[in-house]
Amino acid sequence: MNRIFFRFFMLVMLSITAATFVIYFAMSRLFGDPLEDIARRQASAQIFLIEQYVDAAPADEWLARLNRVREVSGTRFDLIPLPRARSFLPAASLGALDRGEVVLDVEGKSFYRRVDLKGERYIGSEEDVIHVQDLPIDVSLALQMEAVRYVIVALALLVPIALWSRSHWQGLQSLSRVADEFGAGKLSARARMQPSASIYPLAERIDHMADRIEELLTAQKTLLHSVSHELRTPIARLEFALELLEAKALDPSLKKRIAAMEGDVLELNSLVNELLGMARLDSGQPLQKETLEVAALLRTAEAALPPGEPVLELVCAPDAGTIEGDARLLGRALSNLLRNAQKYALARIRLTARRESGRLLVTVEDDGPGIPHEERERVFEPFYRLDRSRDRATGGFGLGLSIARKAVLAHGGTLRVEASELGGARFVVVL
Known part of the structure; x- marks a missing residue:
């Protein structure tokens, strides 16, 4: 400005x-x-x-x-x-x-x-x-008289221009501050300028735009939260009914069909939980921060990973130390990244943590097929999945990486994806 x-x-x-x-x-x-x-x-x-x-x-x-x-x-x-x-x-x-x-x-x-x-x-x-x-x-x-004459003319022009520019500068500074706050998630931020302000028409339009965006986002969050909550009751009923049906079923083919239905209900229940997690992150609730041991946080995320292949390699530098954060959200972010790596890794997953220039870097990498360069930002979009991962076995819902990035952003950090020296994808968390 x-x-x-x-x-x-x-x-x-x-x-x-x-x-x-x-x-x-x-x-x-x-x-x-x-x-x-x-x-x-x-x-x-x-x-x-x-x-x-x-x-x-x-x-x-x-x-x-x-x-x-x-x-x-x-x-x-x-x-x-x-x-x-x-x-x-x-x-x-x-x-x-x-x-x-x-x-x-x-x-x-x-x-x-x-x-x-x-x-x-x-x-x-x-x-x-x-x-x-x-x-x-x-x-x-x-020459001095001519110089004084021109200086007086210059001041006569500059003083009103400076006064006029100052009001514009203050107004634009206010709009810039509102834009920063609104972009940071404070949807209630408004310019609220007086009608006498020089850029009042622009500020008024920006406030109207912010009102409309806030209404749309609030309605979206409310709908998502409400639908997710309302779905839990029929899902619970379906789980109970399937358990009763399975107890009375004698035909093996019927039992197989019931097991498949239970898998569908479990998948639907997982989707609802993911949607509720997204809604909580978008609601802007304050973080429950505490001092966390980085090594203990990594071990907790490792323990939450389902057993089996591939093998996880954990490397925590001695200088990793501690960090202030919400244990639940950071643990959820790391777990989602590890689960994502587990889906696509062939034989190796590596989880590392180290300090660099006063920042904590946590990386999750695998030896899988990797992510194309043009797709590396889109994988963080909700419900977005790569073409090769659209089957139910590996595709998931496309919410894990989005939740992980939102959790990291809530701590003022960044999450990016790049190529790994192992051959697959490398997710880098910077806090």
């Missing part, structure tokens, strides 16, 4: 600077150089002496009158050859010199003017130039 207003301020400053130069060059082009005009006014007394006193003398007295001016003036009046004067002046001023005009040299504090154009003052006067030096020219004060 600060970068936006810094760029805007720099743009305004550059615009004012560019406008200053444009004004100066435009005025110079249309009305002449203002600094030269100031210098000409400061040298007006010496120019007046030449034009109105010395030039007014008869031809035979012109040099004598010039000498009298030299004697009483603190300014030097010299006669130099025309070619020499032309060598001192820039090409743009030579035309004015040839026409007999006064040509100022502001930096040299002097001016040049031909004695005359026809040699009427004395013999060879058309080839001589009056060079007047040490003129009382000082444009520094004029």
Whole structure:
């Protein structure tokens, strides 16, 4: 946000600077150089002496009158050859010199003017130039005045722009804070700006959008939670009825069919439990944090893994130490990651924990088929399953990884998937 207003301020400053130069060059082009005009006014007394006193003398007295001016003036009046004067002046001023005009040299504090154009003052006067030096020219004060003038104009523009920008900046900062809170899960965050605020229309639309999103998410969570709870009663009835039916069944084929139905009910019950777990995580309930031994947390997750192949290798670095967290949620996340690895591993699963730059890294990797790069973010979406895992034997419901990531995010951590050196997938938990 600060970068936006810094760029805007720099743009305004550059615009004012560019406008200053444009004004100066435009005025110079249309009305002449203002600094030269100031210098000409400061040298007006010496120019007046030449034009109105010395030039007014008869031809035979012109040099004598010039000498009298030299004697009483603190300014030097010299006669130099025309070619020499032309060598001192820039090409743009030579035309004015040839026409007999006064040509100022502001930096040299002097001016040049031909004695005359026809040699009427004395013999060879058309080839001589009056060079007047040490003129009382000082444009520094004029430059300071011009600078002060432009600074006043710049301040007159910048002050209202700064006041106007400040209200926008404060409003945008407020919207940015609301967006961060809303994105972090605080669905009640709103801007609530006064109608007099400069960005009130934008804030009002954002608040309306947030209200609608909160309503939709609340309705979704309520529906999910309610449906999950309501399903538990008929599932319990089905389990009870199947147990009674199995006790009275005599036909082996019927018993086999009842066993399959019990498997379906068990799967449905697992799905409901997963949905309830998702609903609890989405509800934003505060974590029951406590100090947890990382090694003990890993062993608990290992013990919760169903027995059988493949073999789990547990590696916990001595510096793993402890961590503050919710034992139930972190244990659930690790268990889900281990169960996922168990489904796809061929022979090896490795669970490791170590410290890195003050953070705890827990990795779960296997030697299975791995996860394609383009699918590595999608596997954390609820109900998403890879094409090869859509059968009931290995596919699950597509909620385990989503629950694991939500549990890690609730602790302020991250969960990502990458390729493992074992050949399969490697899930990395950073806390």
